[in-house]
Amino acid sequence: MLEVEGVRKTFDGFTAVDGVSLSVARGEIAAVIGPNGAGKSTLFNLITGHLSPDAGRVLLKGRDITGAAPHRICLMGMGRSFQRTNIFAKLTVFENVQAAFITHRRHGGNFWSLSSSLYRSETHELLASLGLIDKADAVSGALSHGAQKQVELGIALACDPEILLLDEPTAGMSAAETHETIRLLERIARERGLTLLFTEHDMEVVFSIAQRISVLHQGRMIARGTPTEVQAHAEVRRVYLGERH
Amino acid sequence: MTTLKRVPWTLVVFAAALVVPFLGSRFYTFVATDIAILSLFAMSLNLLLGYTGLVSFGHAAYFGIGAYACALLMKSAGAPFLPSLVAGGLMAAAFALVFGFFCVRLTRIYFAMLTLAFAQIVWAICFKWNDVTGGEQGLPNVPYPDIDWMSSLPVLGDFRTGDQFYLVCVLIVALCIAGLRRIIDSPFGRVLTVIRDNAERAQFIGVNVRAHQLAAFVVAGFFAGISGALFGIFNRGVFPDFCYWTKSAEPLIMTILGGMSAFWGPAVGAAAFIVLNQQITSYTEYWPFTMGVVLIILLFVFPGGIAGTLIGAVERLRARPQPDAGSAPDARESDARG
Numbered sequence: 001m002l003e004v005e006g007v008r009k010t011f012d013g014f015t016a017v018d019g020v021s022l023s024v025a026r027g028e029i030a031a032v033i034g035p036n037g038a039g040k041s042t043l044f045n046l047i048t049g050h051l052s053p054d055a056g057r058v059l060l061k062g063r064d065i066t067g068a069a070p071h072r073i074c075l076m077g078m079g080r081s082f083q084r085t086n087i088f089a090k091l092t093v094f095e096n097v098q099a100a101f102i103t104h105r106r107h108g109g110n111f112w113s114l115s116s117s118l119y120r121s122e123t124h125e126l127l128a129s130l131g132l133i134d135k136a137d138a139v140s141g142a143l144s145h146g147a148q149k150q151v152e153l154g155i156a157l158a159c160d161p162e163i164l165l166l167d168e169p170t171a172g173m174s175a176a177e178t179h180e181t182i183r184l185l186e187r188i189a190r191e192r193g194l195t196l197l198f199t200e201h202d203m204e205v206v207f208s209i210a211q212r213i214s215v216l217h218q219g220r221m222i223a224r225g226t227p228t229e230v231q232a233h234a235e236v237r238r239v240y241l242g243e244r245h
Numbered sequence: 246m247t248t249l250k251r252v253p254w255t256l257v258v259f260a261a262a263l264v265v266p267f268l269g270s271r272f273y274t275f276v277a278t279d280i281a282i283l284s285l286f287a288m289s290l291n292l293l294l295g296y297t298g299l300v301s302f303g304h305a306a307y308f309g310i311g312a313y314a315c316a317l318l319m320k321s322a323g324a325p326f327l328p329s330l331v332a333g334g335l336m337a338a339a340f341a342l343v344f345g346f347f348c349v350r351l352t353r354i355y356f357a358m359l360t361l362a363f364a365q366i367v368w369a370i371c372f373k374w375n376d377v378t379g380g381e382q383g384l385p386n387v388p389y390p391d392i393d394w395m396s397s398l399p400v401l402g403d404f405r406t407g408d409q410f411y412l413v414c415v416l417i418v419a420l421c422i423a424g425l426r427r428i429i430d431s432p433f434g435r436v437l438t439v440i441r442d443n444a445e446r447a448q449f450i451g452v453n454v455r456a457h458q459l460a461a462f463v464v465a466g467f468f469a470g471i472s473g474a475l476f477g478i479f480n481r482g483v484f485p486d487f488c489y490w491t492k493s494a495e496p497l498i499m500t501i502l503g504g505m506s507a508f509w510g511p512a513v514g515a516a517a518f519i520v521l522n523q524q525i526t527s528y529t530e531y532w533p534f535t536m537g538v539v540l541i542i543l544l545f546v547f548p549g550g551i552a553g554t555l556i557g558a559v560e561r562l563r564a565r566p567q568p569d570a571g572s573a574p575d576a577r578e579s580d581a582r583g
Binding site: 048070071075080082086089090091095098102103104107110111112113114115116118155156158159 | 427428430431432433434435436438439442443445446447448449450451452453454457460
């Protein structure tokens with residue numbers, strides 16, 4: 001589904017991501033972990049087209065998407081959510097998700113239909129499955145942090161992605177909300193046959209749902225494998241897990 | 246909000262506008278024509294300002310290009326009114342396409358500065374190109390459209406030419422505003438508001454941000470061109486200051502004064518601006534100073550613009566009986582979390 005081959009990104013002499021490779025198979029739930037500043041968000045930005053790598057390649061479904069514009073990558077079936085909540089704050093929850101349906105199905109150039117009548121049932125259905133239906137008409141920017149994260153997920157899912165990249169999907173959430181969100185993600189991934197690639201702080205979350213884990217440290221990939229393999233990896237224990245015990 | 250939205254405002258305003266010539270005052274008709282034409286100018290700018298989140302300091306370029314193109318066709322080529330008008334709009338749109346191509350590559354203040362720079366280039370060309378634009382002297386004596394046929398109609402026949410031209414303007418402006426409304430309500434219009442709210446996120450739901458911004462720029466340029474073409478005829482002449490930066494500031498002031506969050510805001514602002522201007526100039530020679538002071542006061546009294554503030558007040562009045570029922574679940578949620 002997704003191949004990343006030796007991507008590198010340097011900002012003013014500081015190498016944020018240094019020759020990182022990873023691959024995610026269709027239907028897999030994969031995680032990228034690493035301490036703060038390890039380059040996780042930069043790696044995501046390189047994959048989704050927000051940044052262009054200095055070296056290396058990114059392949060989506062076998063097609064080279066290195067340096068392609070974000071909207072093109074999105075239209076090819078890659079959705080993403082952001083670490084800091086990133087939604088259309090002045091629009092209602094309904095409009096947020098509906099807008100994603102409209103744009104992803106390429107109605108953005110339609111000057112004549114009434115947008116309010118498009119994809120109503122699809123939007124309602126998606127909001128219902130996320131438990132947001134009672135907040136449909138609320139202005140999204142006024143919602144609680146947890147609810148905004150769900151709106152963000154709704155926007156990403158409305159683009160009907162085959163692979164979804166989630167940058168710290170539970171950042172800033174309470175333990176209960178985290179638990180709920182993870183179960184929701186797992187359910188949606190299963191129902192839609194989604195491939196997931198996510199970064200996460202919370203080790204419990206990572207080891208409970210990820211099938212494969214990549215560990216970044218100072219921009220370099222130091223380990224890849226199943227949760228058990230990663231936990232047993234000596235360098236990972238030293239630089240990362242070790243810090244926590 | 247929903248009850249306010251159910252009122253067919255377009256029809257209400259249109260009907261009110263049609264009443265003006267029956268008042269029988271040359272002055273009222275003159276002011277109303279001014280308001281109608283500049284409302285369209287301000288509303289075309291608000292497609293960028295309020296709906297796409299692009300601040301243009303050079304919107305007068307398209308107003309002026311529309312005015313020159315239409316006036317040249319009618320005066321020099323003797324072309325009929327309607328084709329010249331449409332050509333004025335299309336010419337403005339074509340320039341908007343070329344200038345916009347470069348402008349949308351920049352953001353925020355850099356975007357604004359580049360729109361201003363292009364507008365000043367247009368102004369300089371109009372000012373110097375004596376053979377075509379008449380240079381500093383402009384193009385005086387732009388002919389009136391041939392609306393003699395109106396005189397044979399029952400009621401309209403008794404009107405003065407100024408009143409008849411006013412009715413033509415109202416009709417054209419109404420059509421353009423209806424077009425703008427339709428565009429804003431379309432999926433394209435929704436994408437524009439999405440870009441305004443969060444251009445970065447918009448890319449990640451598959452929006453080609455620049456292409457949409459450019460399309461909005463061209464549409465806004467077209468309607469500015471139409472309003473400029475009408476204004477040139479109304480003014481009986483087209484002059485370089487149609488493209489000058491002070492002319493670009495006018496629709497900005499009108500839009501901010503009226504409220505850019507409301508569809509009709511710029512029109513309300515245009516009406517307020519023009520009426521104030523007329524009143525103040527008739528009382529004092531220090532009118533720019535007085536106008537400035539009045540505008541500052543109005544901006545403080547109506548922070549969301551006149552229309553925006555009034556709509557907000559009506560919404561609050563309506564919402565008053567309900568807030569307990571509406572906000573209670575949220576309050577409980579946050580209590581539980583805290």
